[in-house]
Amino acid sequence: MSRILIFAGTSEGHELARFLMNEGKALQADICVATDYGEVVLDDIEGMRIFTGRLDEKAMEDLIKTEGYGLIVDATHPYAAEVTACISAAAAKTGEEVIRLVREEETAEGLxxxxxxxxxxxxxxxxxxxxxxxxxxxxxxxxxxxxxxxxxxxxxxxxxxxxxxxxxxxxxxxxxxxxxxxxxxxxxxxxxxxxxxxxxxxxxxxxxxxxxxxxxxxxxxxxxxxxxGRPEHESGYTLDEVKERLRTL
CATH class of the missing domain: 3.40.50.20 (Rossmann fold)
Structure with missing residues (x-):
């Protein structure tokens, strides 16, 4: 059974946590949030450990190694480019898979x-x-x-x-x-x-x-x-695609 680490910085991170809880996989996952406020909005999530505080690449790498996660989910904000880069580098150094949850962009006239x-x-x-x-x-x-x-x-x-x-x-x-x-x-x-x-x-x-x-x-x-505009075009997975992947673990 693969253990899951979610870096949550958006409402999608909260939704993924709730999804895992409803799927009976709460004990299989941990969540990282950068601030106390990020922890507060997860107060309805039961069974998961929440790590609070900003982590640099080395701290992320150490956490992944220590806890033995098999899958990393990057659900941080679309504009948190530096954080995403650190998550990707830490996962690469530990040899673990990371999947990036990407919000679809919307456009409108007159902007x-x-x-x-x-x-x-x-x-x-x-x-x-x-x-x-x-x-x-x-x-x-x-x-x-x-x-x-x-x-x-x-x-x-x-x-x-x-x-x-x-x-x-x-x-x-x-x-x-x-x-x-x-x-x-x-x-x-x-x-x-x-x-x-x-x-x-x-x-x-x-x-x-x-x-x-x-x-x-x-x-x-x-x-x-x-x-x-967003820092750069990102490739990744939609919320539904990430949920489907987590469902199979």
């Missing part, structure tokens, strides 16, 4: 695509309207360089101490910080834009699980939507 956070920040500096950042807390430091950032920006981030601290460190006043767990409906997104008097929404290509279309559709309502 402005950029290749990086800095490019998005440059576009924002060329305008004066207010904007909603839904790109995560880690990028806020780069966005803080945008002209009149603290007066124009509203950040919607995960409800964790780390995310709130990142917002405050970036110079945002509390009244311009929203700490909530998504995904959010189109109506919720529109209501947020209206409440704060915003004209632009900045997001990532997070796919259906990340509520991408409910943000992209704001372009149809007359809002400007800037999308930061």
């Amino acid at each position: 402005e695509y950029v290749s990086s956070v800095s490019e998005a920040a440059e576009l924002l500096s060329q305008s004066t309207e207010g904007f909603l950042l839904t790109t995560g807390a880690k990028e806020l430091k780069d966005f803080s360089q945008v002209r009149d950032f603290s007066e124009r920006a509203v950040a919607r981030v995960l409800p964790s101490e780390m995310s709130l601290k990142a917002c405050l460190d970036a110079g945002l006043p509390p009244k311009r910080i929203i700490c909530m767990q998504g995904p959010f409906t189109r109506e919720m997104n529109v209501a947020t834009m209206e409440q704060y008097g915003l004209e632009t929404l900045v997001t990532k290509s997070t796919g259906r699980a990340g509520g991408f279309m409910n943000k992209a559709d704001l372009a149809d309502d007359g809002y400007r939507v800037i999308v930061i």
Whole structure:
């Protein structure tokens, strides 16, 4: 019986954990999450060990060797390119198989695509309207360089101490910080834009699980939507394909 290690950084990681629990394979699997918040959202998962904390390549390699996993599942975020590279390298050094869960990308008309956070920040500096950042807390430091950032920006981030601290460190006043767990409906997104008097929404290509279309559709309502593209095209497996593979173990 192969033991399974899931690196979870997305809602799909949670769904895979629930799938294994329902399949009666919870004791066969462990989960790695980077933050305390990642552990909290797994509080309904029973029977699995959860390792909390950011791991570098060497720590991942040591964990795989020590625990004797036969299959590694990379269900980290589409934009966590460095983490995915570390997982792949650690698995290669231990000789274990790794499968990458990849979210399918979605597209829509009327969106402005950029290749990086800095490019998005440059576009924002060329305008004066207010904007909603839904790109995560880690990028806020780069966005803080945008002209009149603290007066124009509203950040919607995960409800964790780390995310709130990142917002405050970036110079945002509390009244311009929203700490909530998504995904959010189109109506919720529109209501947020209206409440704060915003004209632009900045997001990532997070796919259906990340509520991408409910943000992209704001372009149809007359809002400007800037999308930061994924680091590179990834090959891998869909959620259903990964589930089917796990079912056979």
